[in-house]
Amino acid sequence: MKYWNEKMECMGAEDMRALQGERLRNIVRYTYERVEFYRRRMDEAGVSPDDIQTIDDIVKLPFMQKKDLRDYYPTGMFAAPMDEIVRFHASSGTTGKPIVAAYTASDLDDWAEGVARCLTAYGVTKDDVAQISYGYGLFTGGLGAHDGATKVGCSVLPTSSGNTAKQIMLMRDLGSTVLCCTPSYALYLAESIEQDKDTDVARDIKLRIGVFGAEPWTEGMRKALEENLHIKAYDIYGLTEVSGPGVGGECECQDGTHIWEDLFYPEIIDPVTLQPVEDGKEGELVFTTLSKEGMPVIRYRTRDLTHLTRGRCKCGRTAVRMAKILGRSDDMLIIRGVNVFPSQVESVIMQMPEFTGQYFITLDRVNNIDTFDIDVELKLEYHSDSIKNINAIKAKLNAKLVSVLGIKPDVHIVEPGSIERSMGKAKHVLDKRNFK
Numbered sequence: 001m002k003y004w005n006e007k008m009e010c011m012g013a014e015d016m017r018a019l020q021g022e023r024l025r026n027i028v029r030y031t032y033e034r035v036e037f038y039r040r041r042m043d044e045a046g047v048s049p050d051d052i053q054t055i056d057d058i059v060k061l062p063f064m065q066k067k068d069l070r071d072y073y074p075t076g077m078f079a080a081p082m083d084e085i086v087r088f089h090a091s092s093g094t095t096g097k098p099i100v101a102a103y104t105a106s107d108l109d110d111w112a113e114g115v116a117r118c119l120t121a122y123g124v125t126k127d128d129v130a131q132i133s134y135g136y137g138l139f140t141g142g143l144g145a146h147d148g149a150t151k152v153g154c155s156v157l158p159t160s161s162g163n164t165a166k167q168i169m170l171m172r173d174l175g176s177t178v179l180c181c182t183p184s185y186a187l188y189l190a191e192s193i194e195q196d197k198d199t200d201v202a203r204d205i206k207l208r209i210g211v212f213g214a215e216p217w218t219e220g221m222r223k224a225l226e227e228n229l230h231i232k233a234y235d236i237y238g239l240t241e242v243s244g245p246g247v248g249g250e251c252e253c254q255d256g257t258h259i260w261e262d263l264f265y266p267e268i269i270d271p272v273t274l275q276p277v278e279d280g281k282e283g284e285l286v287f288t289t290l291s292k293e294g295m296p297v298i299r300y301r302t303r304d305l306t307h308l309t310r311g312r313c314k315c316g317r318t319a320v321r322m323a324k325i326l327g328r329s330d331d332m333l334i335i336r337g338v339n340v341f342p343s344q345v346e347s348v349i350m351q352m353p354e355f356t357g358q359y360f361i362t363l364d365r366v367n368n369i370d371t372f373d374i375d376v377e378l379k380l381e382y383h384s385d386s387i388k389n390i391n392a393i394k395a396k397l398n399a400k401l402v403s404v405l406g407i408k409p410d411v412h413i414v415e416p417g418s419i420e421r422s423m424g425k426a427k428h429v430l431d432k433r434n435f436k
């Protein structure tokens with residue numbers, strides 16, 4: 001099967017815009033009548049539900065941000081009564097209150113639909129054994145992927161994250177063909193398989209497709225995962241505020257992430273002027289949920305930076321494509337006045353086969369100057385090299401980092417295994433400047 005929902009994934013632009021307009025009209029009226037936040041914001045902006053007729057009218061509506069969701073913790077943003085809510089999830093936010101998301105039965109169905117479309121685009125079928133190694137619980141990764149894989153009809157192996165030795169045993173013994181987890185956990189699994197003397201990737205592991213998301217990852221990471229696990233690695237995109245994983249995913253062309261725009265309407269804006277940005281130009285991604293009942297969002301600013309491409313993809317889908325997200329504006333570090341994304345550091349390290357791919361950035365401020373330290377693991381076989389050779393590798397890494405970042409970090413070569421591995425979303429940065 002090539003498409004999960006050919007009608008929605010391959011719809012002509014005009015029909016899609018008509019459908020989006022109809023759904024926007026409904027969701028605006030629905031939220032205006034049920035949620036004080038939307039009613040107040042629209043009244044303040046002088047917009048009434050009657051002013052929203054087509055999808056082009058969306059620009060009349062005010063934006064919302066993460067702070068709004070926090071301010072209305074825990075239930076202030078819910079649009080459906082509690083007896084229709086069948087599931088909660090919550091963000092992992094380390095500061096302040098979490099964002100609680102609420103889903104009706106219909107929302108869960110649409111969410112699973114989005115994941116099923118992604119899985120089908122990757123080539124997953126009901127004949128696959130899907131190992132879900134995203135964490136189960138409040139995090140949307142585990143149950144989101146689980147429901148989507150169940151909808152497709154896969155044999156689902158709900159291992160959740162962690163307990164890596166058992167993961168590998170079950171992966172081998174039950175013949176998992178699909179692995180769903182964060183890219184950083186996949187990298188750790190690959191490393192653990194290599195160290196497991198009972199398991200040989202080529203002989204014992206049947207994985208063919210990786211479904212990776214929940215954190216930004218680079219093309220270098222993709223290449224490493226594909227080589228180490230003997231798979232094809234695909235990106236799945238989503239966020240709790242909008243639904244969860246499966247807002248969009250790549251197809252076999254891997255030429256951008258198709259967004260399921262009948263369910264989640266994307267816009268790109270200039271984060272400073274808040275004006276729409278034309279297709280192909282980078283800006284901040286904004287989402288409006290077109291069918292959600294439990295906790296819809298309207299013009300939600302994601303802080304993700306990307307651009308959109310329209311037109312039919314080689315795979316046949318017309319669903320708008322978004323460029324791979326390598327930096328959230330939330331993740332951006334400003335070091336000695338220079339903007340640095342951790343993914344830029346990752347892209348350099350992944351290009352050099354001498355390193356395991358694990359890295360950790362520490363920022364501090366000494367005598368009013370930012371310090372920028374990067375620990376990077378040299379593979380075991382290179383540690384036996386002469387000091388001269390190790391210094392040459394370090395110099396090569398330094399030169400590449402300076403050319404990509406425009407700023408010189410202090411690189412520290414460490415032993416393989418010394419940087420803490422992540423079972424879920426990786427932590428790559430400790431910014432001690434925040435504590436001062």
Ligand SMILES: [Zn+2]
Pocket residue numbers: 250251252253258313314315316317
């Ligand atoms: Zn495509």
